[in-house]
Amino acid sequence: MFFISHEETGNSSTAIVEIDGALNSETSSDFEHYTSRLAESGIIYLLINSEKINFISSEGIGAVLLLHRKILASGGVVVFFGLSREVSLLFHLLGFDRVIRTTPDREAAVSLAADFASGSGRDSSLPDEPAGKKSAVSDTTKNLTRKDAVKSQNDNQAAFIPFVIECVKCSSPVRVSMKGEHYCPYCSAPFTVSGEGNAIFRINEIESGES
Numbered sequence: 196m197f198f199i200s201h202e203e204t205g206n207s208s209t210a211i212v213e214i215d216g217a218l219n220s221e222t223s224s225d226f227e228h229y230t231s232r233l234a235e236s237g238i239i240y241l242l243i244n245s246e247k248i249n250f251i252s253s254e255g256i257g258a259v260l261l262l263h264r265k266i267l268a269s270g271g272v273v274v275f276f277g278l279s280r281e282v283s284l285l286f287h288l289l290g291f292d293r294v295i296r297t298t299p300d301r302e303a304a305v306s307l308a309a310d311f312a313s314g315s316g317r318d319s320s321l322p323d324e325p326a327g328k329k330s331a332v333s334d335t336t337k338n339l340t341r342k343d344a345v346k347s348q349n350d351n352q353a354a355f356i357p358f359v360i361e362c363v364k365c366s367s368p369v370r371v372s373m374k375g376e377h378y379c380p381y382c383s384a385p386f387t388v389s390g391e392g393n394a395i396f397r398i399n400e401i402e403s404g405e406s
Contacts, residue, residue, distance in 0.1 A: 196215075197214075197216035197217065197218075197221070197222040198213075198215040198216060199212065199215075199225065199226060199229050200213045201213065201229075201233065203238070204305065206312075207237060207238070208237060208238055208239050208240055208271070208312070209238065209241075209242070209305075209308055210233055210238045210240070210242070211242045211301065211305075212229075212230065212233070212241055213247075214226070214243065215247040215248075216247070216248070216249065217248070217249055217250040217251070217252070217255075218250070218251045218255030218258065218259075219250060219251070219252035219254055219255050220252060220254040220255075223254040223255045223257065223258040224258075226258050226262075227258045227261060227262065230262050231262075231265070234262075234266060234269060234271075238271075239266055239270060239271025239272075240271050240272055240274075240308040240311065240312060241271070241272075241273045242274045242301070242304040242308060243276070244277055244301065245275050245278045245282060246277035246279070248278075248279065249279065250281075250282075251285060252368075253359070253361040253366065253368040256289070256291075256359060257359075259273075259295065260294075263294065271311075272307075272308060272311045273295065273296065274296045274297065274298060274304045275295060275298075275304075276299065276301055276303065276304040277300060283297070285368075288370070289368060290357060290372075357370060358370075359371070360386075362379040362381065362382060362396075363396045364379065364384035364396070365379060365382040365384065367379060367381040367382070371388050371394060374388045374389055374390045375388060384396060385397045
């Protein structure tokens, strides 16, 4: 079962969102719809109580990243607090702890949002995501393309932007930080990432390995 609700704090631009259940393919659309409505109503400081989130799938991660970009574009911030050990480890493995702000508890999250609203929170060690940078989890396809993984620099140079894909064999989220040959860390499915940000799973090798 999945429940989501919220309560507003002392100002009309901050809300604490309570989530109970898994954030996966069945619930991520509800999460996205609910939080989008909050953002559209002027709430740009979203504090997500994660104490009862027992699982996050690749679809849930995609919804979190989408919310992060939307709120960031509005000049706000998303803060997850009370992460379980498992979810916290997933955030760390995928590098989300360098993109998404997290705190151990509600009090720290409220304080961080207040600092951010006053301008001082923007000076923290965690950088804001630059405009144009996109991180997303792709659909489960045999050819997972992320053209947004390359960002032009100085008009003639490109820097590789890390992104997340979903393994076509085991459906696990995999963070890619460089081009070249890769293997899924969960099931060892092979795939290749080009400099243009195209992630192509080598289906023939996966199928032959299973036979």
